[in-house]
Amino acid sequence: MRQDRSDADQHRKTVKKRMTKPERKTGPSAGERRPGMKLRQEKGERPRQKVQAGEKAGRGDVSPVKYRLTLEYDGTGYSGWQMQKNAKSIQGTLLRVAEDLLGGPVDIQGAGRTDAGVHALAQVAHLETTRRMPPRKLLEGLNDALPSSINILRVEEAPPLFHARHSAQLRSYLYVISGHRTAFGKRYVWWIRDHLELKKMQAASRLFAGFHDFSSFADKRMDKQAPTRVKVEATELHASGDLIFFRVTGSHFLWKMVRRMVGVMVEVGREKLDISDVRQMLKSYSPEPARLTAPPSGLYLERVLYEGDSLQSLTLPLVPWFAIGLQK
Template sequence: MPRYKVTLSYDGSNYGGWQKQMNTHSIQEEIERTLERIVKEPVSIHASGRTDAGVHALAQVFHFDSNKNLSNENWKRALNSLLPKDIRIQQVETVSDTFHARFDAAGKRYDYLISEDVLNPFYERYMAKDRAHLDVAYMQECANVFIGTHDFTSFTSSKLDPRKPRIKTIHRLEVRKEKHAVRLIFEGNGFLRYMVRMISQTLIEAGKHKLTKEDIMQMLEAKDKHVCRYKADAQGLYLVKVNYKNQEE
């Protein structure tokens, strides 16, 4: 049965996250329902990972199998014609039946955006807001603490499965001042639940000089879920890219 790799963008504002859940509307549910309308039978999709309620994606990836005889371009057209306008299919590719959107992912990029313009209603769903003037240079100095391979137990959800490894590698953590926002760029081989949001808020507090670099080093070295009480708002977070093994950059 042919397997398809799909790259999509979505505005997460109106959803309870990627994954299907009992009491909220999810992006996965919306896509599977749409695929069922096209192929006239249930279809399961498998994503590179979950995003939480309110989190956005520029290039999430999922795969699915189907015997429906459609070209890649017609899959894209059919899906976009039926999906809500806040979920857009960017590309459909035919791939090997051994490809897996989650298990073949070699790394991801997330961006986090913070605006000082707290009165701008058009940023409400798409950036975190903080009226403080952030010290971007000091945020970068503190961000360097996280680069490399570390145990990130202090910066993840307490609900994380205890069997799941907490060791991850961050290759890049850049703090960039832009015209309308401060952008945090995370690139790594993978991220734990809430990890990017918890590190982001920690760096925001450092940018307000409420935390020192030494404080952050101690938090990381503690490997203790209870030492970090910071978690940035969901709407500032974007899944920007998923990298795959043997993928040409």
């Protein structure tokens, strides 16, 4: 997903350095792009606050403690997960709140770098700090200060080597299409008034499973050297009332890859593209999927899976607010 690499890298290095120097009293934010924490000094940064009652860190104890966060968020109005200059991001918002709560520098890294306007049902992030706090108190403290569009679902202590992104084995994304217009659902679905042939879309979705060259479905502007061969573990496409749910699972995805897959499947459902066209896009580069990129409003990071986790089949309807697309 879209990044500001130089800021994030510089940011993480300074975090790591400052976490090992307890005499430093101030702390800025952190970003995430690659391993190795960096942090840049910010103008006007606030002095480190006193440790709240109930926190167990003493002045001599500077050993970092790591927490695993599971969170949901409405991506509308955010530049995406990744912290960027002069833009409101999910990661940047979490960092500011966590540093205020813990009274010092923290590092927060996410498992999935969702793009602008993309939502999350269960994003996973790790938070590293030198200030220990009971998980329940940390959850409540973060949620009390976060905007309503971001909600921490769970907090638990994590092993020192746990990394939200690098330890993840699979990620599942969900895309929601609605055939029913509603004043409340526009920011959470892609409304399509045209009739869509579901069986043809399902046939197209099955073509994406397996190991393919997704160069036709990737936006290479951010990382021209990134390999485009990706293994998609599984795809599912089901309808419930006027809603169509597409789920795709894999170890990683290219920038805009899922949204372009959805756009192509919609054109197959409209009968403007054929199954043979999709096969050809997977065999050789085509600029067509870029033109058909689905909007971010319908896309969700559904779940991040780690060792020992299993992904259950879709049970519809998934969550209550999707019922806005169901006709009475």
